[in-house]
Amino acid sequence: MKVTNNIKVWCWAATILLSTVCTTLRAGDKAAQVINHAVNAYGGEKLIQLKSITLHDEQLHFSQWQSGHALQGEMVSYLSEQRLELAIDFANQRKVFKRATMRLVGGHGSDSPTVMHRLYVDGKGYGVDHALEQYNPTKRVNFDNADIGQSKWLDTLIVKSLFDHKAASKWTDIAYIQGQAHDVLTVHSGTQQEYTLYINQNTGYLTRLLKAQQGQLVSVDFLNHKQSAGLTWAQRIFAGTEQGPLLHSNARRVTFNSVRNHQFELPSNYRLRPSDTPIDVSKQSIRKLAPGVYYVGKEWSYTLFIDVGDYFISAGAWQMDEHSQDWQNNVALLRETTKIDKPIKQHIVTHHHTDHLMGLKDVLEHGAALVVYANDVVALQSYLKMPLTAEQLIKVSKQGTLAGGKVQLFDVPNSHANHNLVVYLPEQKILFSEDMFGSSMQVGFDSPSRWPDIDAYHRLAILMNKVDALGIEVEQFVSSHHARVLFASEIKQAQSVPLVSKQTLLERVF
Known part of the structure; x- marks a missing residue:
C-alpha cells in the first residue's frame, strides 16, 4: 500500500x-x-x-x-x-x-x-x-x-x-x-x-x-x-x-x-579643451573668509556664518531632505573649530524654493528668526506647515539691513526665483548668494553649453548689474552650492565667457 x-x-x-x-x-x-x-x-x-x-x-x-x-x-x-x-x-x-x-x-x-x-x-x-x-x-x-x-x-x-x-x-x-x-x-x-x-x-x-x-x-x-x-x-x-x-x-x-x-x-x-579638475567637496570644511566670517559645508550645501557681536547670523540651509541635518552639522563644525558658542539668532532665507527651505525646521528649533522677502512669507509658512510668530519673522522688501548695517540685503529678481535676497557684508566686502552663480572647478568655469550653467551666466549678468547699480565693492563671492570662493578678478573672467546666440549655436551643432 x-x-x-x-x-x-x-x-x-x-x-x-x-x-x-x-x-x-x-x-x-x-x-x-x-x-x-x-x-x-x-x-x-x-x-x-x-x-x-x-x-x-x-x-x-x-x-x-x-x-x-x-x-x-x-x-x-x-x-x-x-x-x-x-x-x-x-x-x-x-x-x-x-x-x-x-x-x-x-x-x-x-x-x-x-x-x-x-x-x-x-x-x-x-x-x-x-x-x-x-x-x-x-x-x-x-x-x-x-x-x-x-x-x-x-x-x-x-x-x-x-x-x-x-x-x-x-x-x-x-x-x-x-x-x-x-x-x-x-x-x-x-x-x-x-x-x-x-x-x-x-x-x-x-x-x-x-x-x-x-x-x-x-x-x-x-x-x-x-x-x-x-x-x-x-x-x-x-x-x-x-x-x-x-x-x-x-x-x-x-x-x-x-x-x-x-x-x-x-x-x-x-x-x-584645457584640463581642469573639480574641487574635492566630499568632506565637510570650514573656511575663514574674514575676521568673524565663516564659510562651512560640503558637496552641494554651504552655510555662511557672520559674527555680529553677541550672536551669529547665518545664510544657506539647502538640504536634500529635512533629515540630512546639513545646517546643524555646519553649526557643529563652526563651534568645534572656533570654540565660539554664541547663538545663531537670525537666518536669511534667500528665496522660496523648497530645497533651500529643507533645513529651516532645524534653524527654528535652534531659536533663530527667519529673514525672508515679504512676498515669500506665504510660501515659507505653507512649506513649514506651521504659523510663525512675529518674533520668528523678519520681513524684507527690495533692500534691508541687519545688525545695525553690518549685514545688507538686496533683492535680485530673475526668472529662476522672482525674489532672491543676496547678502552683502560692507566691511568685509563679501557677497553671498544662492542659485546665482558659482564654480566647483579648481580654476575655470562650467560651460554654458549645459543646464543650468547657461542660465547661471545670465543670472550672473543680472547680479553684477545690480552690484554696479548699488555702487558696492565686492572682493569675495560665495555661493551656497559651491566650495570655491571667487574673487573679483575671477568674476570678471566668468563674465567674459562668450554667450552664443541661439541661431549661431544651432548652426554650429547642426
Whole structure:
C-alpha cells in the first residue's frame, strides 16, 4: 500500500513538472513566433543585416520642476523642445549624437539652448562643446552610451535587438490597444535589463514598450509606422509614467544605410579643451573668509556664518531632505573649530524654493528668526506647515539691513526665483548668494553649453548689474552650492565667457 502511494505521488509530481515544462516550452515557442513575425514586419533580412541608421527628431519634453514665482506653488510643469540627430554605423562601430534643448515654459532666463554633441569613433569617445568651440577626449563615452540611450527608443532597433534575444524572451499575455490584439513579450525577466513589448498580432509592428527607468516605469507608445528602403519605423512616439507625460514627437525621420564619414568628424576649427579638475567637496570644511566670517559645508550645501557681536547670523540651509541635518552639522563644525558658542539668532532665507527651505525646521528649533522677502512669507509658512510668530519673522522688501548695517540685503529678481535676497557684508566686502552663480572647478568655469550653467551666466549678468547699480565693492563671492570662493578678478573672467546666440549655436551643432 505504501509503495502504491509513493508511485502515485511520484506520478503526480512528474505530471505537474511535465505540464510546467510544456507550458514554458509553448510560451517560448510562442515568443519565437511573435519575434519572427515582428522581424519580418520590420524588414526581415534587411533588418538583421542593417549596417547603419540615422535619426532626425524634434521632441516636446514635459517635466515638473521648481516654480519661478512663489504664487505658482512649489512645483510647476515645464515644457522643452529638443532637436536630435543620431547616426549609428554598426559596420564600423561608430556613433554620433547631437541634441539641442530649447526651454519654452519654465524658469529659464533666456532663449539660449543647451547643447550636447558626443561621438564614438575609432575606438575613442569625444565630447564637443559648441558654445566654447572646444572638444575633449573622454573614456566615459563608448559605443553603447554615446547616444545617452536615445537608440533604445527606436522601435526598429528594439525589434532588431529582439531577434538576438529570443532565448531571453517570454510570451506572457494578449493585450488590446486601440481595439487591436497585441502579443505581450517580457524580455530578460527578473533582471535589471527587463522590459516588456507589445507586438501587434496583425501587422507585427511594435506598439508599446514598458521599461523601468530611474525608479519609474516608463511606457512608450509607437505610432504612425512608416516604411523606407524596405525597413519599418514609427514616425510618432509618446512616453510617460504614472506621474504624467514625458515626451512626444510626431516628426521622426529615419533613414537606413546612408551614413557618411563627415558625420563622425570633429570640427576642424575647434581646439582641445584645457584640463581642469573639480574641487574635492566630499568632506565637510570650514573656511575663514574674514575676521568673524565663516564659510562651512560640503558637496552641494554651504552655510555662511557672520559674527555680529553677541550672536551669529547665518545664510544657506539647502538640504536634500529635512533629515540630512546639513545646517546643524555646519553649526557643529563652526563651534568645534572656533570654540565660539554664541547663538545663531537670525537666518536669511534667500528665496522660496523648497530645497533651500529643507533645513529651516532645524534653524527654528535652534531659536533663530527667519529673514525672508515679504512676498515669500506665504510660501515659507505653507512649506513649514506651521504659523510663525512675529518674533520668528523678519520681513524684507527690495533692500534691508541687519545688525545695525553690518549685514545688507538686496533683492535680485530673475526668472529662476522672482525674489532672491543676496547678502552683502560692507566691511568685509563679501557677497553671498544662492542659485546665482558659482564654480566647483579648481580654476575655470562650467560651460554654458549645459543646464543650468547657461542660465547661471545670465543670472550672473543680472547680479553684477545690480552690484554696479548699488555702487558696492565686492572682493569675495560665495555661493551656497559651491566650495570655491571667487574673487573679483575671477568674476570678471566668468563674465567674459562668450554667450552664443541661439541661431549661431544651432548652426554650429547642426
